[in-house]
Amino acid sequence: MSKVTSATIRDSLSVSLTVGAYGAAFGAAAVANGFSIVQTCLLSLLTFSGASQFAVVGVLGAGGSAISAIATASLLGVRNTLYGVIMAPRLQVKGFKRIVAAQLTIDESTGVALGQEVRGPAAVRQGFWYTGIGVFVFWNLFTLAGALGAQAMGDIRAFGLDSAVPAAFLGLVWPRLVANFERGLAIGCAAFAIVMTPILPPGLPIIATAFIAIAVGLRR
Amino acid sequence: MSTFWITTIGTSVIAFLLKFSGHSVPQRWLSHPKIQRINLLIPIALLSALVAVQSFTTKTTLVVDQRLVGLLVATIALLLKAPFPVVVLSAAVSSAAVYNWF
Numbered sequence: 504m505s506k507v508t509s510a511t512i513r514d515s516l517s518v519s520l521t522v523g524a525y526g527a528a529f530g531a532a533a534v535a536n537g538f539s540i541v542q543t544c545l546l547s548l549l550t551f552s553g554a555s556q557f558a559v560v561g562v563l564g565a566g567g568s569a570i571s572a573i574a575t576a577s578l579l580g581v582r583n584t585l586y587g588v589i590m591a592p593r594l595q596v597k598g599f600k601r602i603v604a605a606q607l608t609i610d611e612s613t614g615v616a617l618g619q620e621v622r623g624p625a626a627v628r629q630g631f632w633y634t635g636i637g638v639f640v641f642w643n644l645f646t647l648a649g650a651l652g653a654q655a656m657g658d659i660r661a662f663g664l665d666s667a668v669p670a671a672f673l674g675l676v677w678p679r680l681v682a683n684f685e686r687g688l689a690i691g692c693a694a695f696a697i698v699m700t701p702i703l704p705p706g707l708p709i710i711a712t713a714f715i716a717i718a719v720g721l722r723r
Numbered sequence: 724m725s726t727f728w729i730t731t732i733g734t735s736v737i738a739f740l741l742k743f744s745g746h747s748v749p750q751r752w753l754s755h756p757k758i759q760r761i762n763l764l765i766p767i768a769l770l771s772a773l774v775a776v777q778s779f780t781t782k783t784t785l786v787v788d789q790r791l792v793g794l795l796v797a798t799i800a801l802l803l804k805a806p807f808p809v810v811v812l813s814a815a816v817s818s819a820a821v822y823n824w825f
Contacts, residue, residue, distance in 0.1 A: 696776050
């Protein structure tokens with residue numbers, strides 16, 4: 504196995520395991536808020552987008568309607584459309600493979616794939632597939648485990664999982680911050696997302712930074 | 724059909740359509756140099772926003788908690804050129820320590 508491939512697999516597995524473990528928290532939260540085990544597992548298999556899934560549980564748990572739950576989750580899912588636009592030219596897949604690629608298009612698969620760009624286009628594709636499949640497998644296994652053990656499930660914060668995911672994203676963006684221009688954009692977007700979180704609906708502060716990148720890219 | 728089934732199926736269908744539509748944009752739309760440049764900047768923006776939101780917010784509230792320690796430790800690990808799993812693990816361990824002991 505080449506050095507490039509093993510480094511990509513290492514990145515993919517690290518993210519797959521830490522993010523997948525979050526599935527247990529989702530499974531437990533969903534069952535605790537009134538979803539059946541079958542519905543909980545279907546959300547992880549079919550929706551397969553952590554933020555959207557947690558949003559659905561949160562809205563229904565707080566007494567929201569099906570429409571508001573679906574709308575909130577879909578707002579969070581718009582991010583994946585943009586990821587699809589970013590990944591399509593890098594993956595170059597058609598037919599059934601494109602359907603699978605679409606389903607696996609989430610924060611983590613896109614993030615790890617783009618994090619491989621320094622290693623070349625083949626590593627980008629490997630990063631996407633390894634991470635997408637890895638997260639899918641672990642996310643669904645942990646969802647079932649969490650749903651089954653909802654009562655026994657502990658607090659993910661006690662295991663530091665709440666810090667592992669942002670640390671993973673930081674590790675992914677780090678090599679891209681090659682000059683002051685990129686660093687300025689990163690800090691500006693991070694600050695924007697934090698400031699906008701109490702103001703904009705969930706999910707929008709993140710997706711809005713994509714438009715900052717577009718505006719900056721058009722002017723430059 | 725119950726609220727839970729409508730939500731489960733509705734969310735799943737829309738989630739897939741959102742993902743698939745992104746993959747179905749014509750390729751020629753993306754070959755322009757400006758688009759290519761923007762394509763390099765977008766991940767920096769989104770990943771940075773994800774770091775910030777996942778570190779300092781809970782739902783729509785700004786929160787400073789054990790995740791700040793995790794983020795600082797991850798930053799130090801990256802400055803020391805630590806490999807990716809070390810960055811993630813050191814953040815998790817330090818954050819868990821703060822959460823459990825303070």
